[in-house]
Amino acid sequence: MTERILAPFSTIGRRAVALAAGIGRWGMLTAETFRSLRHVDVWGRLLLQQMAKIGLDSVPIAVFIAIFTGIVLSLQASYTFTGAVPLYFVGVLVGKTMMLELGPVLTGLALSGRVGANIAAEIGTMRVTEQIDALETMAYPPVAYLVLPRVLAGIIMFPVVTALAIAVGIGSGWLTALQLLDMSTPEFVRGLTLFFEPFDVTFAFIKATSFGFVVTTIGCLFGFHTRGGAEGVGTSTTQAVVVSSMSILVLDAFWAVTLL
Amino acid sequence: MSIQMNEVYKAFGDVRVLEGFSLEVEEGETLVVLGRSGSGKSVMLKHIVGLLLPDKGNVWVDGQQISNLPTKELYLLRRKVGYVFQFAALFDSMSVAENVGMGLERMKEFSREEIRDRVEECLTLVGLEGLSDRFPAELSGGQKKRAGIARAIAIRPKYLLYDEPTTGLDPLTKAVIDRLILRMNRELGVTGVVITHDMESAYRVGDRIAMLYGGRRRFLGTPDELRSTTDGVVKGFVEGRPELLENAS
Amino acid sequence: MNRTREALVGLVIVVAAVVTAVGVLWLQGATWGRPQVEMEAVFDEVGLVRSGNAVKLRGVQVGRVREITVDPAGDLVRVRFRIDEGVTLPDQPVVVLSPESLFGDWQAEIHPRTRFPRVRFPEPREADVLPGHALPDISQLTAAADEISETMLVLTERVGIAFSEDTAENIASLIDNIEDVTTQLATLVEQQAASFTEVTDDLRQATQGIGSAANQARVTLERVDGLLARDEVESTLQDLAGLTANLRGLSAEMDGTNREFRELAAQVESTFAKVEGMLEVVEAGDGSLGRLLHDPGMAEEMEGAVTELQLLLADIRENPRRYVRLSIF
Numbered sequence: 119m120t121e122r123i124l125a126p127f128s129t130i131g132r133r134a135v136a137l138a139a140g141i142g143r144w145g146m147l148t149a150e151t152f153r154s155l156r157h158v159d160v161w162g163r164l165l166l167q168q169m170a171k172i173g174l175d176s177v178p179i180a181v182f183i184a185i186f187t188g189i190v191l192s193l194q195a196s197y198t199f200t201g202a203v204p205l206y207f208v209g210v211l212v213g214k215t216m217m218l219e220l221g222p223v224l225t226g227l228a229l230s231g232r233v234g235a236n237i238a239a240e241i242g243t244m245r246v247t248e249q250i251d252a253l254e255t256m257a258y259p260p261v262a263y264l265v266l267p268r269v270l271a272g273i274i275m276f277p278v279v280t281a282l283a284i285a286v287g288i289g290s291g292w293l294t295a296l297q298l299l300d301m302s303t304p305e306f307v308r309g310l311t312l313f314f315e316p317f318d319v320t321f322a323f324i325k326a327t328s329f330g331f332v333v334t335t336i337g338c339l340f341g342f343h344t345r346g347g348a349e350g351v352g353t354s355t356t357q358a359v360v361v362s363s364m365s366i367l368v369l370d371a372f373w374a375v376t377l378l
Numbered sequence: 379m380s381i382q383m384n385e386v387y388k389a390f391g392d393v394r395v396l397e398g399f400s401l402e403v404e405e406g407e408t409l410v411v412l413g414r415s416g417s418g419k420s421v422m423l424k425h426i427v428g429l430l431l432p433d434k435g436n437v438w439v440d441g442q443q444i445s446n447l448p449t450k451e452l453y454l455l456r457r458k459v460g461y462v463f464q465f466a467a468l469f470d471s472m473s474v475a476e477n478v479g480m481g482l483e484r485m486k487e488f489s490r491e492e493i494r495d496r497v498e499e500c501l502t503l504v505g506l507e508g509l510s511d512r513f514p515a516e517l518s519g520g521q522k523k524r525a526g527i528a529r530a531i532a533i534r535p536k537y538l539l540y541d542e543p544t545t546g547l548d549p550l551t552k553a554v555i556d557r558l559i560l561r562m563n564r565e566l567g568v569t570g571v572v573i574t575h576d577m578e579s580a581y582r583v584g585d586r587i588a589m590l591y592g593g594r595r596r597f598l599g600t601p602d603e604l605r606s607t608t609d610g611v612v613k614g615f616v617e618g619r620p621e622l623l624e625n626a627s
Numbered sequence: 628m629n630r631t632r633e634a635l636v637g638l639v640i641v642v643a644a645v646v647t648a649v650g651v652l653w654l655q656g657a658t659w660g661r662p663q664v665e666m667e668a669v670f671d672e673v674g675l676v677r678s679g680n681a682v683k684l685r686g687v688q689v690g691r692v693r694e695i696t697v698d699p700a701g702d703l704v705r706v707r708f709r710i711d712e713g714v715t716l717p718d719q720p721v722v723v724l725s726p727e728s729l730f731g732d733w734q735a736e737i738h739p740r741t742r743f744p745r746v747r748f749p750e751p752r753e754a755d756v757l758p759g760h761a762l763p764d765i766s767q768l769t770a771a772a773d774e775i776s777e778t779m780l781v782l783t784e785r786v787g788i789a790f791s792e793d794t795a796e797n798i799a800s801l802i803d804n805i806e807d808v809t810t811q812l813a814t815l816v817e818q819q820a821a822s823f824t825e826v827t828d829d830l831r832q833a834t835q836g837i838g839s840a841a842n843q844a845r846v847t848l849e850r851v852d853g854l855l856a857r858d859e860v861e862s863t864l865q866d867l868a869g870l871t872a873n874l875r876g877l878s879a880e881m882d883g884t885n886r887e888f889r890e891l892a893a894q895v896e897s898t899f900a901k902v903e904g905m906l907e908v909v910e911a912g913d914g915s916l917g918r919l920l921h922d923p924g925m926a927e928e929m930e931g932a933v934t935e936l937q938l939l940l941a942d943i944r945e946n947p948r949r950y951v952r953l954s955i956f
């Protein structure tokens with residue numbers, strides 16, 4: 119009887135402990151990642167390769183998302199503003215929303231799927247096939263070799279991809295306003311510049327950088343702690359995507375609270 | 379002695395694998411370790427390069443105690459050790475040549491050409507000449523295994539640890555690999571630890587043979603001593619007679 | 628990893644960096660080397676102007692505000708701005724700051740000083756610095772309206788007691804005052820799109836206030852109509868006093884809820900304008916109250932004011948959405 123009552127609590131307790139352990143492991147991996155900066159000879163040559171894989175290869179999907187986001191923002195803004203609000207506010211909405219929220223977050227979420235899954239699967243496979251052990255025996259520190267180049271590439275390339283996405287999103291919103299909403303370029307641009315502050319761009323970069331850091335570290339974390347063959351790799355990959363997506367949303371709210 | 383394990387204990391959760399295992403490998407000898415599948419041979423071998431650390435007891439390699447070695451020195455020590463993984467553990471994002479050259483590149487003592495020549499030489503030694511541009515996914519199981527051996531010997535290590543180097547190879551290739559192990563030992567003075575299930579290989583390459591049983595060392599002796607052993611467990615294993623094993627335990 | 632990919636990574640980074648840098652500069656209003664001259668103006672205070680706001684001449688943007696600093700002496704605000712080279716300024720140029728739209732952004736307009744005869748501009752010490760003035764925000768205007776209605780209250784009391792030369796002078800200055808405010812309001816309201824925020828209790832109260840004010844005005848009018856027959860001057864004046872008191876209370880309410888009721892304020896101001904028209908008649912005539920009450924135009928104007936108020940109220944009730952601003956962020 120008491121067991122039945124206590125069961126949900128012990129579940130909560132177990133979950134909490136697991137969560138704390140996960141955060142602890144993440145902290146340790148992150149600390150180790152920064153310590154590994156001294157092994158430039160190991161990660162230096164791999165950085166460019168990872169930047170291509172994480173950044174360059176993500177440009178198409180990010181741009182694709184941004185194009186449609188821009189179109190939808192533009193159309194929905196004009197729909198919402200019927201009547202009372204002047205139409206140039208479409209420019210305000212497209213610009214502000216792309217810069218402050220949708221540009222970084224949608225790019226982050228898309229990349230958490232693409233990059234996070236890729237990293238977790240790759241490192242997870244290396245773990246279960248003893249490739250990480252092999253690295254160790256060949257005197258390559260695995261964190262410096264596998265984690266650091268990916269994390270650095272994420273920190274560098276997420277803002278780059280996000281910047282492109284924002285520019286493309288605003289561009290597509292502008293074209294939509296021009297073609298479908300009967301707005302003029304000066305009108306749209308007026309809205310765009312009306313409330314623009316350089317901090318908007320800083321904010322977008324802060325978000326994108328933190329997303330890049332979180333997605334890559336979480337991908338590496340789940341990859342590193344993979345066990346149990348192909349199935350284990352699958353589980354890690356799924357978890358990496360879920361956890362990094364959630365972290366992006368939590369971080370997004372965190373930055374909004376602390377910086378705005 | 380160059381490699382020494384002292385009363386090593388290792389458990390994974392409830393699974394107790396090593397329970398007071400001890401072993402000394404003499405400088406320049408090739409020691410074969412026998413044991414049933416799942417008895418903990420691979421676990422034992424991983425302790426020697428510090429991939430696993432003992433729960434209790436200690437491991438000495440080249441005069442240094444592995445478990446409290448600073449990371450930096452551990453990595454320096456590992457450059458003297460070649461490890462042949464049971465399932466090859468080739469890096470699948472790299473070609474065979476890049477795999478074999480990895481350790482050399484890490485040492486930073488060799489030019490690009492030297493590395494290329496050394497890689498070709500090692501691949502020829504294991505009979506993989508001409509496959510250097512293939513990727514691991516394009517190799518058969520036995521080819522992978524041999525590429526793994528080439529990778530381990532490429533750095534000309536002082537110690538070579540082989541985890542079942544001949545399992546799954548045809549008799550001819552098996553003989554080639556055994557000869558390679560002997561050559562490494564005779565010509566380069568390499569100290570070797572060879573895990574195998576194959577008694578023929580064991581007698582061929584082993585200066586001494588040990589057997590791991592129940593988490594401890596059950597036998598250690600020359601091939602001749604092994605042939606004449608009266609221990610039912612060892613005899614049962616070597617001759618493949620389960621009934622002897624049952625009687626003994 | 629082949630060369631092309633390496634180059635592509637570099638290219639993507641460069642493109643992103645350039646897009647960001649160019650975008651930020653553009654959105655901040657960089658002039659891309661178009662020659663500009665830097666100018667300065669001094670103000671008593673600058674309202675809500677910030678750096679980056681537009682500088683206009685005859686409604687055309689010719690530059691931007693760059694920097695706003697308080698003069699070390701402490702009694703002036705210095706605003707530095709840049710305008711395109713070769714723009715010819717009017718004679719005796721002054722800079723007037725005002726809201727550009729209802730949505731909070733301000734502008735600096737360059738005008739000839741003669742456009743603002745009544746405004747007292749601070750006199751800059753340096754020759755090449757322009758004098759400037761910030762127009763009041765709407766909330767300030769409602770405060771002014773409050774003041775006016777107070778004066779009117781006093782005035783109507785006095786009319787009741789004795790209509791003298793003194794009173795006529797009072798009226799003259801009052802009318803000047805009202806004229807000023809209503810002109811400012813009119814320009815402002817014209818510039819700005821109609822917009823309101825949520826329909827709150829405050830708005831409901833305010834509309835009720837207008838309603839009862841209008842009601843009272845109508846009663847007054849009816850009395851005025853019958854005035855020729857029944858000599859009820861005394862009570863008419865009392866009603867007028869009540870009306871203005873009501874208006875005063877109303878503008879106090881509006882002040883409390885301030886920016887949201889800008890258009891409402893403008894409408895009420897136009898009611899003041901009608902009352903002002905009525906008083907103008909007093910000024911134009913020989914000063915007797917009898918003439919005032921006999922003038923048929925006055926009654927019409929009064930009625931016009933009431934009708935307008937009633938229309939506004941009806942519109943607010945029927946189309947609240949027109950007065951509801953969407954909150955986007």
Ligand SMILES: Nc1ncnc2c1ncn2[C@@H]1O[C@H](COP(=O)(O)OP(=O)(O)OP(=O)(O)O)[C@@H](O)[C@H]1O
Nearest residue numbers: 390393395413414415416417418419420421422464
């Ligand atoms: N990382 C690990 N986590 C948990 N258990 C492990 C781990 N590695 C090995 N074990 C367990 O330790 C025991 C010994 O494994 P080991 O791989 O050493 O066997 P082995 O002697 O090499 O067998 P085989 O000849 O089949 O390779 C097995 O029961 C295995 O399940």
Ligand SMILES: [Mg+2]
Nearest residue numbers: 419420464541
């Ligand atoms: Mg094994």
